[in-house]
Structures are given as structure tokens and as C-alpha cells.
Amino acid sequence: MNFLSWVIFVPLQIALMPLAVVGFVVVAYKQIFVSKRLDASQTGIEVLNGRWIMHVFGMRKDIPSTRLAEVTPNTSVFGLSFFLIPLWVKYKISGTLALYPLVPQKGSETLLDLVPARTLYIDQILNRAAPDMEQFVLMGAGYDSRAYLYSEKHRMKCFELDRAGTQQLKTDTLTKAGIDSSHVTFIPVDFECENAFDKLSEAGWEPNRKTLFLMEGVTLYLEEETVRTTLRAVTERAAPGSTLVLDIYAEKFIKLVGRRAQRLVEYLLEYTNEGLRFGLPLEKDFERVLADFIESEDLRLGETFFLGRTHKTGPYGVVAEVLTQ
Ligand SMILES: C[S@@+](CC[C@H](N)C(=O)[O-])C[C@H]1O[C@@H](n2cnc3c(N)ncnc32)[C@H](O)[C@@H]1O
Structure with a gap:
């Protein structure tokens, strides 16, 4: 299953690259410029996005974070999804995490x-x-x-x-x-x-x-x-x-x-x-x-x-x- 998941992931990632770029731009724009306009933290958004991703990839259950991320004006779960769809599909096929997010190896965290x-x-x-x-x-x-x-x-x-x-x-x-x-x-x-x-x-x-x-x-x-x-x-x-x-x-x-x-x-x-x-x-x-x-x-x-x-x-x-x- 792991091999199959890579076979599907690579072309999917290439095909959806334009969507990933759009997702990245939307998330970055909201994080930096909408946060600035609202006089709110942009670094906190980095963390909220991280927790949303951990939840979606089955690493840590956190329903309140997903609900917050869905309605907060300075991030975009659509943008994040556009960016992460190929990895998520790969995760669903193989049942294991790859590239990001990863379960940290104690002591050798990057x-x-x-x-x-x-x-x-x-x-x-x-x-x-x-x-x-x-x-x-x-x-x-x-x-x-x-x-x-x-x-x-x-x-x-x-x-x-x-x-x-x-x-x-x-x-x-x-x-x-x-x-x-x-x-x-x-x-x-x-x-x-x-x-x-x-x-x-x-x-x-x-x-x-x-x-x-x-x-x-x-x-x-x-x-x-x-x-x-x-x-x-x-x-x-x-x-x-x-x-x-x-x-x-x-x-x-x-x-x-x-x-x-x-x-x-x-x-x-x-x-x-x-x-x-x-x-x-x-x-x-x-x-x-x-x-x-x-x-x-x-x-x-x-x-x-x-x-x-x-x-x-x-x-x-x-x-x-x-x-x-
Ligand atoms: C990276 S975020 C972490 C937020 C939160 N602790 C978490 O883990 O999700 C940093 C937080 O520190 C707050 N912060 C930074 N400097 C501060 C200050 N001088 N006084 C109060 N809060 C501050 C920011 O507003 C922001 O919410």
C-alpha cells in the first residue's frame, strides 16, 4: 500500500501544483495581511494551522481548533486543503504519515x-x-x-x-x-x-x-x-x-x-x-x-x-x- 500511495501521490502532486500555489498564496495573504488589518497575531495562526493539520492527519484530536480555523478570518482551511490534498490522499491510502506532518523522532526533530x-x-x-x-x-x-x-x-x-x-x-x-x-x-x-x-x-x-x-x-x-x-x-x-x-x-x-x-x-x-x-x-x-x-x-x-x-x-x-x- 505504501508503494501504491507514492505512485498515486507523485503525479497527483504535480497535477495539483497550481492549486497548491493558490492555496499557499491565500493562506499566506490571510496570515500576514488580514492579521495586520485586525491587529492580531500572525504567528498564532501558524500554530492554529499546524493543529488543524495534525487533526486532519489523525495525529492529535482537536475539534475546537478545527472549528476555530474554519471561521477565523486570518486563515483559510480551503487554502490549507488545496495545499495538502495530495499528501492527505497518500495518507489515506497507506495509513502512514510521510513528509508532513511527521511523528517527531525524539531528539532529532527538524x-x-x-x-x-x-x-x-x-x-x-x-x-x-x-x-x-x-x-x-x-x-x-x-x-x-x-x-x-x-x-x-x-x-x-x-x-x-x-x-x-x-x-x-x-x-x-x-x-x-x-x-x-x-x-x-x-x-x-x-x-x-x-x-x-x-x-x-x-x-x-x-x-x-x-x-x-x-x-x-x-x-x-x-x-x-x-x-x-x-x-x-x-x-x-x-x-x-x-x-x-x-x-x-x-x-x-x-x-x-x-x-x-x-x-x-x-x-x-x-x-x-x-x-x-x-x-x-x-x-x-x-x-x-x-x-x-x-x-x-x-x-x-x-x-x-x-x-x-x-x-x-x-x-x-x-x-x-x-x-x-
Ligand atoms: C506563536 S503564538 C502562540 C499562541 C499560543 N500560545 C499557541 O500555542 O497557540 C504567540 C502568541 O504570543 C502573543 N504575544 C507575543 N508577544 C506578546 C506580548 N508582549 N504580550 C502578550 N502576548 C504576546 C501573541 O499575540 C501570540 O498570540
């Missing part, structure tokens, strides 16, 4: 694996940690569906924080998609210039109750001091036993995601105020570098997943569970 790998590793930590928690705080929630995946299962009180424009689009989209968000408190905040924890307290977050914090795909857009301020606030203000799950990227990733394209990538990200800022020098002794960073704010590391750790220049990022002392 940049293409970034969203699937990060999502699955974070799921793993959250599934283990959540039953013990009373509150769930998503910092830089973007279009994440986790508050609608975990809350029912674990009955946690949920808070979503993000910049005002992105959050407004999220709440409008949730309503349009018919997703119940009555258990979620939405808090507009810019981490760079406002105190997220003061805002959380004002909105009903209870510091004395164990909290699961999630900061996924966010630290790289912040200044180092802002990341440190967040870690410090968890140390000083969260109840013992609380957990922060976050991802941090290597300086080599921040400085260039493909040197030649660096200027264009930087320009496009700054276009929606999402330039890359913070990274750690993970080239050598990366476990120590990460531990030193976390411990310098009086926290300790739990489970970690270094993405691409077997690469000769070191991992390009890490998903980490961070625990209060």
Missing part, C-alpha cells in the same frame, strides 16, 4: 517538526500535571484550544492572556464557532509593558491555589527581562506545587531561521509586532545552560524535551516543565 513536536510534548506534560491543578493560565494564548480541551476533563478555572487585538479576534471567533468559553476569563495584556500577574489577580486568579501556567510559543517574542519577570512572578506569587510549561529557543534559531531569508523573516514578523528577541546559547552544555537560567529565578526543572538535541550544533529549542521550589 524545524519542520516544530509545531507538531512542541504540541505533543506539551500535551504530554499537561496531561500528567493537570489533574493536580485548580487553575489553568494560558500566557500568550493566541488561538490555542487547550482551555476547551482540558477544562472539562480536569474542571480547572481558566484564564487566557494575550494582546488586546488578538484576544478580541479569539473571543469573536469562539462565538462564531459556537464554542462555550464561559469557564474562561479573558485578560488583555501586553507582557512587555504591563504587569500580567497584577491583572490576573484583579481578574480573580487565586494565588493560593495550585496553578498550571502555559507559555507556549511566546518567550521568543519577548525581551529576556520580560521572560525573567514572568519566572520571578511564578516563584513569588504562585502557590507551592504550581507548574509552568514553556518553550525556549536557541540563539541560533532566533538569529536566523535561514540566514539568507533573515531580513525578510524579520520584516514580516515585525509587521505584526512579533519580532524574534529572546534565546539561550544552547550550542554547548545545553542542559546546564537551561538549568542555570531557570534556577537563577529560584525555580527548578521538571521534564524537558530538547528539540533536535542530537544535532551537532545543539538543539534549536526546548520544551520545559518548570516547578516551584
Whole structure:
């Protein structure tokens, strides 16, 4: 079946190339220009698209993400479908994944694996940690569906924080998609210039109750001091036993995601105020570098997943569970 699936895939991909180009252009246009017009995150769309694809290819069940993707104005599931039809047909014939998305190989993840790998590793930590928690705080929630995946299962009180424009689009989209968000408190905040924890307290977050914090795909857009301020606030203000799950990227990733394209990538990200800022020098002794960073704010590391750790220049990022002392 696998051989047959390739025999069908190759000519189909060639024949449908014009459709794929149209799909790509539509998705890119909406992600960049419609996001800009709506003053909303474009990088969050990258993640939402990734989760939609993971669902469609049977890697991870996520109905709320598919419903959000269908109605959000800054992406296009038709565009994504045009692009992915040949791969999907191949997947249906062979029953196995090929090219994209792929089940990540732990330690040898490529940049293409970034969203699937990060999502699955974070799921793993959250599934283990959540039953013990009373509150769930998503910092830089973007279009994440986790508050609608975990809350029912674990009955946690949920808070979503993000910049005002992105959050407004999220709440409008949730309503349009018919997703119940009555258990979620939405808090507009810019981490760079406002105190997220003061805002959380004002909105009903209870510091004395164990909290699961999630900061996924966010630290790289912040200044180092802002990341440190967040870690410090968890140390000083969260109840013992609380957990922060976050991802941090290597300086080599921040400085260039493909040197030649660096200027264009930087320009496009700054276009929606999402330039890359913070990274750690993970080239050598990366476990120590990460531990030193976390411990310098009086926290300790739990489970970690270094993405691409077997690469000769070191991992390009890490998903980490961070625990209060
Ligand atoms: C790549 S998206 C990730 C979204 C979400 N965590 C997920 O995994 O689907 C980055 C998110 O961080 C938010 N963000 C970036 N800088 C921020 C800031 N200074 N204050 C608040 N949110 C910020 C963006 O608006 C966006 O929603």
C-alpha cells in the first residue's frame, strides 16, 4: 500500500501544483495581511494551522481548533486543503504519515517538526500535571484550544492572556464557532509593558491555589527581562506545587531561521509586532545552560524535551516543565 500511495501521490502532486500555489498564496495573504488589518497575531495562526493539520492527519484530536480555523478570518482551511490534498490522499491510502506532518523522532526533530513536536510534548506534560491543578493560565494564548480541551476533563478555572487585538479576534471567533468559553476569563495584556500577574489577580486568579501556567510559543517574542519577570512572578506569587510549561529557543534559531531569508523573516514578523528577541546559547552544555537560567529565578526543572538535541550544533529549542521550589 505504501508503494501504491507514492505512485498515486507523485503525479497527483504535480497535477495539483497550481492549486497548491493558490492555496499557499491565500493562506499566506490571510496570515500576514488580514492579521495586520485586525491587529492580531500572525504567528498564532501558524500554530492554529499546524493543529488543524495534525487533526486532519489523525495525529492529535482537536475539534475546537478545527472549528476555530474554519471561521477565523486570518486563515483559510480551503487554502490549507488545496495545499495538502495530495499528501492527505497518500495518507489515506497507506495509513502512514510521510513528509508532513511527521511523528517527531525524539531528539532529532527538524524545524519542520516544530509545531507538531512542541504540541505533543506539551500535551504530554499537561496531561500528567493537570489533574493536580485548580487553575489553568494560558500566557500568550493566541488561538490555542487547550482551555476547551482540558477544562472539562480536569474542571480547572481558566484564564487566557494575550494582546488586546488578538484576544478580541479569539473571543469573536469562539462565538462564531459556537464554542462555550464561559469557564474562561479573558485578560488583555501586553507582557512587555504591563504587569500580567497584577491583572490576573484583579481578574480573580487565586494565588493560593495550585496553578498550571502555559507559555507556549511566546518567550521568543519577548525581551529576556520580560521572560525573567514572568519566572520571578511564578516563584513569588504562585502557590507551592504550581507548574509552568514553556518553550525556549536557541540563539541560533532566533538569529536566523535561514540566514539568507533573515531580513525578510524579520520584516514580516515585525509587521505584526512579533519580532524574534529572546534565546539561550544552547550550542554547548545545553542542559546546564537551561538549568542555570531557570534556577537563577529560584525555580527548578521538571521534564524537558530538547528539540533536535542530537544535532551537532545543539538543539534549536526546548520544551520545559518548570516547578516551584
Ligand atoms: C506563536 S503564538 C502562540 C499562541 C499560543 N500560545 C499557541 O500555542 O497557540 C504567540 C502568541 O504570543 C502573543 N504575544 C507575543 N508577544 C506578546 C506580548 N508582549 N504580550 C502578550 N502576548 C504576546 C501573541 O499575540 C501570540 O498570540
